Amino acid sequence: xxxxxxxxxxxxxxxxxxxxxxxxxxxxxxxxxxxxxxxxxxxxxxxxxxxxxxxxxxxxxxxxxxxxxxxxxxxxxxxxxxxxxxxxxxxxxxxxxxxxxxxxxxxxxxxxxxxxxxxxxxxxxxxxxxxxxxxxxxxxxxxxxxxxxxxxxxxxxxxxxxxxxxxxxxxxxxxxxxxxxxxxxxxxxxxxxxxxxxxxxxxxxxxxxxxxxxxxxxxxxxxxxxxxxxxxxxxxxxxxxxxxxxxxxxxxxxxxxxxxxxxxxxxxxxxxxxxxxxxxxxxxxxxxxxxxxxxxxxxxxxxxxxxxxxxxxxxxxxxxxxxxxxxxxxxxxxxxxxxxxxxxxxxxxxxxxxxxxxxx
Amino acid sequence: xxxxxxxxxxxxxxxxxxxxxxxxxxxxxxxxxxxxxxxxxxxxxxxxxxxxxxxxxxxxxxxxxxxxxxxxxxxxxxxxxxxxxxxxxxxxxxxxxxxxxxxxxxxxxxxxxxxxxxxxxxxxxxxxxxxxxxxxxxxxxxxxxxxxxxxxxxxxxxxxxxxxxxxxxxxxxxxxxxxxxxxxxxxxxxxxxxxxxxxxxxxxxxxxxxxxxxxxxxxxxxxxxxxxxxxxxxxxxxxxxxxxxxxxxxxxxxxxxxxxxxxxxxxxxxxxxxxxxxxxxxxxxxxxxxxxxxxxxxxxxxxxxxxxxxxxxxxxxxxxxxxxxxxxxxxxx
Numbered sequence: 001x002x003x004x005x006x007x008x009x010x011x012x013x014x015x016x017x018x019x020x021x022x023x024x025x026x027x028x029x030x031x032x033x034x035x036x037x038x039x040x041x042x043x044x045x046x047x048x049x050x051x052x053x054x055x056x057x058x059x060x061x062x063x064x065x066x067x068x069x070x071x072x073x074x075x076x077x078x079x080x081x082x083x084x085x086x087x088x089x090x091x092x093x094x095x096x097x098x099x100x101x102x103x104x105x106x107x108x109x110x111x112x113x114x115x116x117x118x119x120x121x122x123x124x125x126x127x128x129x130x131x132x133x134x135x136x137x138x139x140x141x142x143x144x145x146x147x148x149x150x151x152x153x154x155x156x157x158x159x160x161x162x163x164x165x166x167x168x169x170x171x172x173x174x175x176x177x178x179x180x181x182x183x184x185x186x187x188x189x190x191x192x193x194x195x196x197x198x199x200x201x202x203x204x205x206x207x208x209x210x211x212x213x214x215x216x217x218x219x220x221x222x223x224x225x226x227x228x229x230x231x232x233x234x235x236x237x238x239x240x241x242x243x244x245x246x247x248x249x250x251x252x253x254x255x256x257x258x259x260x261x262x263x264x265x266x267x268x269x270x271x272x273x274x275x276x277x278x279x280x281x282x283x284x285x286x287x288x289x290x291x292x293x294x295x296x297x298x299x300x301x302x303x304x305x306x307x308x309x310x311x312x313x314x315x316x317x318x319x320x321x322x323x324x325x326x327x328x329x330x331x332x333x334x335x336x337x338x339x340x341x342x343x344x345x346x347x348x349x350x351x352x353x354x355x356x357x358x359x360x
Numbered sequence: 361x362x363x364x365x366x367x368x369x370x371x372x373x374x375x376x377x378x379x380x381x382x383x384x385x386x387x388x389x390x391x392x393x394x395x396x397x398x399x400x401x402x403x404x405x406x407x408x409x410x411x412x413x414x415x416x417x418x419x420x421x422x423x424x425x426x427x428x429x430x431x432x433x434x435x436x437x438x439x440x441x442x443x444x445x446x447x448x449x450x451x452x453x454x455x456x457x458x459x460x461x462x463x464x465x466x467x468x469x470x471x472x473x474x475x476x477x478x479x480x481x482x483x484x485x486x487x488x489x490x491x492x493x494x495x496x497x498x499x500x501x502x503x504x505x506x507x508x509x510x511x512x513x514x515x516x517x518x519x520x521x522x523x524x525x526x527x528x529x530x531x532x533x534x535x536x537x538x539x540x541x542x543x544x545x546x547x548x549x550x551x552x553x554x555x556x557x558x559x560x561x562x563x564x565x566x567x568x569x570x571x572x573x574x575x576x577x578x579x580x581x582x583x584x585x586x587x588x589x590x591x592x593x594x595x596x597x598x599x600x601x602x603x604x605x606x607x608x609x610x611x612x613x614x615x616x617x618x619x620x621x622x623x624x625x626x627x628x629x630x631x632x633x634x635x636x637x638x639x640x641x642x643x644x645x646x647x648x649x650x651x652x653x654x655x656x657x658x659x660x661x662x663x664x665x666x667x668x669x670x671x672x673x674x675x676x677x678x679x680x681x682x683x684x685x686x687x688x689x690x691x692x693x
Contacts, residue, residue: 060591106593107595108594114589115585119585121586121589123682124608125603125607134593134594138594169683182589186592
């Protein structure tokens with residue numbers, strides 16, 4: 001089945017920033033798998049490395065950052081028939097950021113939508129010109145043809161009067177319209193993978209809902225995978241098939257979207273879920289009961305520090321002295337397709353190990 | 361767009377009127393006036409000037425009338441007859457003196473600026489892209505020296521080196537033999553062979569500043585998200601830089617066009633004096649020293665006029681380059 005074909009695989013990715021104050025390990029050993037046509041949600045607080053993981057995938061890590069290790073494999077479709085798909089594995093980490101090969105992937109096979117629609121387009125060039133550019137670059141078509149395709153893609157993101165919008169300047173559009181135009185720009189070359197880095201954070205709730213609907217619709221239409229980055233668990237519930245929770249440059253828990261809400265394992269995931277405002281609590285407060293929104297105690301530690309043991313231990317409610325602050329937790333597969341990095345589930349690891357030992 | 365240009369021109373009219381009033385007041389400020397000076401001169405050269413003759417002169421120049429009347433006389437002559445009065449130092453009508461020099465002044469200012477831009481803009485962009493690289497440090501070092509060394513000093517050094525080492529008389533606009541000859545192909549080539557030095561010297565003065573401006577603007581723009589978006593489209597680094605941040609970073613340079621003309625009157629004055637150029641700056645300077653009031657007034661007025669024109673020009677250029685200004689103007693109207 002095509003839905004289970006691996007499109008991109010990130011293995012032990014490490015992206016570090018070398019600053020005067022020290023080294024920031026923005027991404028420190030991330031493993032992720034993106035499947036064709038599916039949506040992978042990546043959640044975490046600001047600064048947990050989710051955006052940098054996405055930028056690493058496109059070889060767009062800003063200076064002074066550098067991909068320090070690990071592998072990103074992208075399976076580029078070369079031949080597709082009804083029964084089988086032939087793919088060509090490309091090791092993105094080995095490509096130079098400005099190389100021809102990397103550029104032929106960027107915007108063509110993998111494209112990206114950013115957080116701030118107001119800043120994503122240059123104000124002095126028309127929306128059309130900025131969309132046509134990518135089409136002309138990757139599909140070698142004439143200017144007239146590119147313009148035709150730009151109008152078509154603008155109407156597919158449900159912008160009214162696409163033939164007029166193509167000649168407007170970005171600042172003449174509203175935030176929601178602009179984000180649609182930015183999505184149109186990202187989809188203009190029919191990518192296999194769309195990375196959406198908090199595309200609705202800057203929009204109001206109604207517009208957010210419309211954009212999310214639109215993205216789901218376009219995903220079916222274009223049959224593309226989406227890597228959806230957000231700090232909003234509500235959006236994750238709406239959008240994702242699989243969810244990866246990140247904390248300080250590491251994936252701490254990864255599973256399907258149902259399990260993450262039904263059976264969160266990592267104390268950090270549990271805490272995140274508890275800190276979502278619930279309508280029930282609001283009602284309870286209105287009825288005079290004392291109920292406060294839970295927060296995660298403490299702050300995300302200073303990014304320059306390298307904590308011994310689990311990086312969540314200073315904030316963890318289930319912290320075990322002598323273990324969590326000493327030993328770095330390994331990835332444990334608690335259930336099939338449900339992994340976690342936490343010492344609380346060490347017995348599962350031991351179990352898995354005995355099973356494995358017993359098998360032969 | 362046309363509406364915007366029209367609007368800018370209409371707004372310039374009261375500005376120009378104000379400039380003309382100020383120019384007139386300024387030339388009246390120094391103690392003594394042109395008639396007393398003239399009488400003094402005649403007496404010095406041994407000509408007897410009696411009271412009657414003196415009164416005649418005063419009437420001739422309208423000195424007996426109140427200031428506002430003299431102003432209207434002056435400005436009316438300028439607008440209707442393009443007559444700026446008579447220059448006593450050059451002993452011919454001011455209009456003639458100006459016309460002689462205006463062409464060179466304009467040509468030198470324009471080419472000096474073109475030189476500045478072609479050198480400084482690419483370098484400014486490059487050092488911003490390669491911030492904190494060795495090239496950036498070297499360029500920064502040189503630009504600071506460039507900002508500190510006065511252009512006239514550089515002019516003297518070059519003239520000295522040219523004369524002593526290469527036996528070239530740098531300076532002036534023409535060689536001695538062509539100075540009085542009418543225009544010919546040879547004279548034109550001679551002009552060109554003299555023009556490069558003032559163009560480079562005057563242009564160099566702007567290079568350092570323009571590099572700094574361009575670098576600072578680019579550093580701001582390079583951080584913006586649209587640059588990453590442009591990269592994410594698969595454009596090459598060169599295409600990204602040229603088509604995106606440079607388009608916005610150029611704006612202050614376009615506003616700088618405003619100083620294109622007035623700059624040469626003041627900014628290039630010392631270089632022009634050192635190089636002995638027949639341009640407007642040195643003529644203005646000498647007229648001010650000699651209380652040649654009509655000459656000085658004409659220069660102040662023309663400088664103001666050209667500043668206003670350059671300001672319109674730079675606004676129009678900005679509006680062409682940046683639609684936000686263009687549409688802002690239409691919406692505001």
